[in-house]
Amino acid sequence: MSDFSRPTRRAVLGGLAVLPFAGRLARAQEAPITRAVPASGEEIPVIGMGSWITFNVGDDRRLRDERAEVLRVFFAEGGKVVDCSPMYGTSADVIGYGLEKLGWPPQLFSASKVWTWRQGDGPEQMAEQRGRWGVERFDLMQVHNLLNWEGHLETLRADKAAGRLRYLGVTTSHGSRHEELEAVMKSQPLDFVQFTYNILDREAEDRLLPLAAERGQAVLVNRPFRRKALIRQFEKHPLPDWAAEFDAANWPQFLLKFVVSHPAVTCAIPATSRADHMAQNMGALYGRLPDAALRRRMVAYVESL
C-alpha cells in the first residue's frame, strides 16, 4: 500500500494557531487532497458528501436553510462531490434549494442515481432528478443498488455518448451484493463504482478495491461512519496522540482519513445534517494521510476499544 501523504505547511503554520481564524488562514494556503478519476484524469477532492436521510426534510423552511448552510460549509471548505438518489425522498429538492440559495457553486460535481425496475422509466426519473437539483446535466449518474443494471447501463452509455452526463457507474451499500458488483465491475466499462468501506467494514479491501484500481474505476465510498454508529462508538474513547501524525484532530477525521488513505479510494461521501459536523468532516480534506503502517495501527487501535 503506497503512502499518499503529501507535504504540509502545518509545521510552518502551526505558530499561527494562537491567532483568531488561524485554521481558516492555514486552510486557505493549503491544497485539498484530491484524487484523479481514472477515466479522465480529472482531480476531485477526496471528501464529498452524501444526502441519505440528512437532506430529506421536505419543505420546512428552517430545516432547508440549515441544510443549505451544510452545503455552504462543504463548498467553502473545498468540497465538490454531492451524491443523492431518487430513493432519498425530498433530498434532491433540498439540495436544489441549497444550490440555488448559494448561487450555483461552479465547483459542484453532481452525482445522482437511477433507481427503478423498468429501464423505460429511467430517463424520466433522471430528468425529474435534474429538475429537482436544478442542473442541466449530472456529472455522474449511477445505477442504484444494481437495480436492473443491465438495462440502465445501456441507457447511461447512450446518455454519456450524447453528452447528457460525464461519468457513469453502479452502486451498492451496507456491504451487500459484493459478488454481483464484482461481476459487473469485471464485465462492464464503468467510470465509477460506489460501495461501503470503513475502518470496521473492510471486506472491500480484499477484492473490490484492488479490482477497481486494476480496472481504472473511480471509487466513491458510502457509510464511512456506518451512518453515525462509528462516531458514537468511538467518541467516548480518547483520540490517540499519534493521530496528529496524519493531522486528524477528531474522530470523524480519523475515520475519514482511514478511508481515503486507501490508494484505490477516490472520494468518501459522509452525510450530515449539521454544518459544524460538516466542518469537522472537511478537515479530513487537508494535511497528511496515514501510510500503510499507520493504517494498520489505526485498525488495531479501534478494534481494541
Next chain:
Amino acid sequence: MFPFDAEALDAFYASYNTAVWPAQAVALALALAAVWLSAAPRGGGVRVIGAILAAAWLWCGLVFFLRHFAAYDFMAPVYGWAFVAQAALLLWGLVWRPPPLRWRAEARGWIALAVLVVALFGLPALTAFGKAGAGDFGWAAARLVGVAPGPTVLFTLGLLLLAGGRRRWLLMAIPLAWCAVAGVTAWALGVAEAWPLPVLGAAALLFAFRRGRETA
C-alpha cells in the same frame, strides 16, 4: 431503513397537519361518536362505527401515505395500499356483517378504554411534547386520530377489543402489523412516542386472545 430522521418526521407532520386542517377536528368528532356508540349501542351502531373506522383508514391510506408521505418515504405506497386494504376489511367485517360490539365494565373493557384514551389524547400529547431537543413543532406535529396512522391504528384496536366473533382476528392483523412497524421505527429513530403502539398492540393481542379462549 428509514430515509428520514425524527426531526424531519416532525417537520412533515407539522406541514401535513397544516395542509389537512380542519380534517383533524372532524376526525376527532367522529372518533368520539364511535366511542359513544360502543358504550351506548343502538340499531346500526356497529355499522356506523365500522364506517367511521373505514373512513379513517381510507384517509390515512390515500391522503396521508399516497398523497403526502410518498415524497418522503419510498415505502409509503406499500403502507398506503395496506391501509386501503384495511379500510375494505373493516367495511366487510363491521359494516356488511356487523359483529356484536359493546363496551362493558370488565377487564377487557377497561383495557380497551385505556387504548382508546391513549389513541385519542395520549399519543397526540406524546408526539407533541415527548421529544427532547427536536420538539420545536409542538402541537403542530401532533399525530391525531383519524388523520395519522399511529393513533388510528390504536383507536381501531381499542374498538376491535370490544367486538365478538372470529372475524375480529382478521380485522386486527394489519393494525397489529403496523404496531410492529411502529416499534421498529421507534427503535431506529430513537423516539419514545412510537413505543405505545407495540406495547399496547401486544396488550390488545393478549386480551383478544384471552377473550377468544373465554368464548371458545
